[in-house]
Amino acid sequence: MRAVLVPVCLLLVSPISTLSWASSVDLVLNIKQMCKPAKRSSSRIAKICNNRPGLLEQMAIGVNLALTQCQYQFRYRRWNCTNSSRSIKKVMSKDTRETGFVNAIIAAGITYQVTRACTKGEQIGCSCNKRKKKNKKKKPTEVSPETDFKWDGCAENIDFGIKRSKDFLEGRHKKKRSDMNTLVKSHNYVAGRLAIKNYMRKECKCHGLSGSCALRTCIRKMPAFREVGDRLKERFDGAAKVIPGNDGQSFIPEGDTIKPPTRFDLVYSEESPSFCLPDSSVGSFGTQGRECNETSPGEEGCGILCCGRGFQVQTKEVEHSCNCEFVYCCNVTCQVCNETVKVATCQ
Template sequence: MVMDPMLICKKSRRLRGKLTHICNKEPALLKEITKGLQIGTRECQYQFRNRRWNCTTVRRSLKKILLRDTRETSFMNAIAAAGVTYAITRACTMGGLVQCSCEKMIANGNHIGKIAHRSGNRRTNIPTEGEWEWGGCGDNINYGFKKSREFMDAPYRKRSDIKTLVKLHNSDAGRLAVKNFMRTICKCHGLSGSCTVRTCWRKMPAFREVGNRLKESFDGAAKVIPGNDGHSYITEGLTIKPPERFDLIYSEDSPDFCKPNRKTGSLGTVGRQCNSTSPGVDGCEILCCGRGYDTRIVKEKINCQCRFKWCCEVSCNTCIVRKSVNSCR
């Protein structure tokens, strides 16, 4: 599904319920789902751009990664679900879907705030002083969350093997990385710019924030094993805290991704650019797996000696700079 969301719909004859309805009756929603998966893929590539596994979209590699149940798979499933939730919610706000619209809240601010607190939703930065009311065009996160779950989780709901349980958990963690961190945005109203009354609405966080949060969860992901009942999982180590809903989990150890391996989907790191001065994961020692690296000098054209001309132009010369590029052996 992450590789090709339409593949599920091609098998819709064997599907039932809401998933079949989405495939056959909601083409605009399918378009947003595809956009969401693209958003998630781009964010995955940004977060892992300097690591041995760089979230490649090479099909033969991606397929093998998704068939396993490693940390990398957990992140991909989470960021994909988050991207779909984000895209659908944004489409509702922008009027791109006839099935939904902005989030509607008809009540005074204090009442809604109390409801949010009791229900456990994290509505941060809710005003506590002065008069204010819900209004504006809030992001309809509940609709995005619901549709993401209906489409992405439906094919797996009746299964209880460890891989399915882990997949469903991580997908929900991705959605919660969007939903649990909605921001409250307010606009002031009043004479002469005063703020006697404020109108407030909820807005999704920037998707980069979602990616950063899930990357932190990836770094602290917990390994799990099947429970004795065959329908649940437990952490592998007795001293490890049970994962919460927004934590990422996995059940298989990751390969080192140093060398090409068809079985695991690893493409290796030969030819990857590295930083010879960095001690981190993008450094040549770690990224090249101790094999060493080659350095070459490349020429690059840049704009230089720019001048402002009245009015209103900027003219620049073209300069050639030389820089060294390190590549893993």
């Protein structure tokens, strides 16, 4: 399924801390409309709205990036992270595994885009992260090219991206608020950000005569956002169901045999609907008419995606490039060929 970009006005936040849980997940918000009431407050969101229009724009792009990645990761699932605001709003009003993933990927998307904009020199009130700390040299018998380097240059300022993501997504919550929904959301926000921060990679350049690499200078860079999405999808598949703790300030696994979730894991407190049939109350469009793989045992297979209703196979003509030739210099010419393929769709 082709990913569809979501307008940048979709934001997973509400500007006022007193809004209800249902209205706080109203994704179809225009940026100016969102900031209008916030400007009259003294919240961190108000400061962004009043003083950082460039930063606000980058955050909106980050949300768009996240939801596009969500559509890719869920392309074979019964709920495929559709870009319909009605569906997303209903799904996000619950506290299911799907909700946990979307919260995590949204937090990651804002973090990622803000950090990337900072590195590119966008006017969002930040600077790159310059690390001058030199590596401790090992003993002569242990020296290797992998350890003979120093941190230098302009690294990606992930801490700035994390701070702005936290300000924007959690700035509306009261500091002492500890209801279950807020605890679960905050946990999944953290998991989303850590899926970037804990997987920063080292990128080095060699310096020396004739490419000798006598000295290497290194910076830290973020992983590709697809890797972040893949990692969070794995966390979604192993998400833990939790219930309120006795202290009223935390949550615990629902069952004694469930391993307590770490900061990297996704959590949820409500079971997901089946999403097999259309149901506007839960944001489900059903799976009738969805293409499936008749030979796969996985989530894209007709057995799972069609919910046991069966499927039908039809043939259709598709065009593709064929008989390609290299023409000196430097083009490739191809013919257009038609091919008959079988397509299975859920009944």
